[in-house]
Every structure is written in C-alpha cells, then in structure tokens.
Amino acid sequence: MRETLDTVIAQSIRPAKWIIVDDGSTDETPGILEEYSRRHDWIEVVTRKNRGHRAVGPGVIEAFYAGYETIDLDKYDYLCKLDLDLRLPPRYFEILMERMEADPRIATCSGKAYIEKKGRLVNERHGDETSLGMTKFYRVSCFKQIGGFEREVMWDGIDCHRCRMMGWIACSWDEAELRFVHLRPMGSSQKGIYTGRMRHGYGQYYMGTGFIYMAVSAANRMVDKPYVLGGLAMLWGWLKSALQGKPRYDDPEFRKFLRRYQWRALLVGKKQAIEEIHRDKGVGG
Numbered sequence: 530m531r532e533t534l535d536t537v538i539a540q541s542i543r544p545a546k547w548i549i550v551d552d553g554s555t556d557e558t559p560g561i562l563e564e565y566s567r568r569h570d571w572i573e574v575v576t577r578k579n580r581g582h583r584a585v586g587p588g589v590i591e592a593f594y595a596g597y598e599t600i601d602l603d604k605y606d607y608l609c610k611l612d613l614d615l616r617l618p619p620r621y622f623e624i625l626m627e628r629m630e631a632d633p634r635i636a637t638c639s640g641k642a643y644i645e646k647k648g649r650l651v652n653e654r655h656g657d658e659t660s661l662g663m664t665k666f667y668r669v670s671c672f673k674q675i676g677g678f679e680r681e682v683m684w685d686g687i688d689c690h691r692c693r694m695m696g697w698i699a700c701s702w703d704e705a706e707l708r709f710v711h712l713r714p715m716g717s718s719q720k721g722i723y724t725g726r727m728r729h730g731y732g733q734y735y736m737g738t739g740f741i742y743m744a745v746s747a748a749n750r751m752v753d754k755p756y757v758l759g760g761l762a763m764l765w766g767w768l769k770s771a772l773q774g775k776p777r778y779d780d781p782e783f784r785k786f787l788r789r790y791q792w793r794a795l796l797v798g799k800k801q802a803i804e805e806i807h808r809d810k811g812v813g814g
Contacts, residue, residue: 530558532712534565536617542626544571545605548596549613551576552588575599587680594680608672612663615642616710624706625666634812636671636697637689639664640707652703653711654753658803659689660699663711671697679778683732687778690736693803694786696810722755723762730766737777737784742791743767 537547551562551574559576566572575596593610602608607626621640629635639660643650655661662685675691678684689699701707733743744764751760778784793802806812 530561530613532616533611533613534561536615536619537611538565538569539619540617540622541620542623544609544622546600547572548599549574550592550596552592552595553577573599587682587684590678590680590684593678597677602669602673605669608667608669610662610665610667610678614712615663616712617664618706618709620706621664621709622666628702629666629668632698634696634698635668635700636675636692637665637667637699639666639701640709641701641703642711643708644711650708650710655701656799657701657703658693658699658799659686660701661685664709681732681735681778682728683736686732687736687783690787690790691783693790693806693810694783696812698807698812722759726750726759726762727766727769730763730768731770731775732766733763734767734770734775735777737787738767739788739791740767740771742795745795 537543549562549566549572551558553576559574562574566574577592577595607629609622618640625638625640628638637660641655642653642661642663644653645651660666665685665688671692674695674697675688679687692699730743730747733746738746747760747764747767749760750763751757753759790802790806793805796802797805
C-alpha cells in the first residue's frame, strides 16, 4: 500500500482529488492512510464497516462507489478506479491524459500490468482491447454514458464491451513508461489461486461468454502457472455456473453484441474483430 501511495504522490501530474476507501481494515491500514491524508490535503479517506471477510468482484465495486458517492463528478474531466497494490511509473497519469486528449474517441485506457519474478518483470498478459481493472482510467462523460460499473464479477470486462457497443474505444498500451508492477498476482484469491480462476470462469459466464470461446480462453491460460489446472479451474467455474443455472448479465442486446464479437475474434483474431466493430460504429482508424 505504501508503494502505491508513494508512486501516486510522485506522479508528474497528481490527482486533483484522491478518495481512498478503507474497506474495514483491521491491520495497520487506517494509521497509514491517516498519516498520508494528514500530509496531503488532496487525499481523503472514507472508512467502511468491516464486513468480516475479503470481498472481490461486487465487493470491490461497492468500495469504489463508497468513494465515488462523496464527490461531485461534474468538477472533473477524468476518473480512475485504482487498486492499492500497484507500483506506478512516474508519468503514468500524465501520459494517459495526453493520449485521451489527442484522441477523443478513447473512453477508457490503461498501461500494462507486470509482476516481479526473481528480479525480472513478467507480463500478466492482458489484451490490448481492454483497460485493466486495477487502473481503470476513464473520461468522465463516457463513464456516465455507459452507466458506470456493474456490481458483479467481470465488471472490468463488461464496461469495455459496453464502451465499444456505444461507439467508444477501450484500450491499453504495453510501453515502458506505462508498465506498472502488480504486487499481487492476477486471478489470486483469499482462498487460493484456483478459487480465483473459478471465479473468473463464473464472471465470464455472468457476462454472457459462450462455451466455445470460454474453452479456448481457458486453454490459452493453461500455459500460465498453475499450469493446466488453472485453465481447467476457469472452465469449471463457467460450467458449474451453467449447470446451476445462475443468472447472467441482464442485457440481452449486450450479450448478443458480446457473442458476435467473440465469434469474430475466434475466426479472425481479436485485433481485426475490434477494428470491425469500430468501423461499424463509425470510429475512424
């Protein structure tokens, strides 16, 4: 947490306001946050009641909205949902804003996440067609237009697809000045990495992902640790949700749009499938 705090404070362009939500921490978090908010008047802490367990997915977005509801969004041009387990490069926010000022079609963007392994950085392998959930950087007008974040697992995929559905661009760049270090591995969970992978499978099911696309995605993840079993856990998360008849994202038009994109991505690749959507929506090259 201190690493995140220090790298945000050291940004070439710092946030005008930073609302940090303490989601009922019982460790040293409250004291550390009080220390930083006392030293920096643009940092404000919102404390929520301890729910007794760590919550992911909807819990993360509930915490986000606890901070969101304390601000007047009309006073700002940009909004960032930022996790407290990151080490950001010094010009991170400055570069993202420069890119969005240069291209008004971009609704949301980010850099790429890396983890440190034995002294070297390893890419967490996120697609270029999404802004990463741990640093969702948004144009305020676009955030309002898509209706904000869904309060469920896979919120950070639904928002990007909604952006494209409405004619906007969602993207991320793998460049030296935009690479940040993720201090906790992607897809991990308080109950272990397999639980995290199964949760991802459920999230894909909830969003509306088809079985074939899910199977291909899971197979693609089998080359990452935990080898093979991690991908199988993702697929089982999808299958278990389907067998239990769990509800899906309640927007039939969105799910139809998503399935059409996924089939095209399987046939021609994600890059071309995204380009086709942009052409259909009148988004120039």
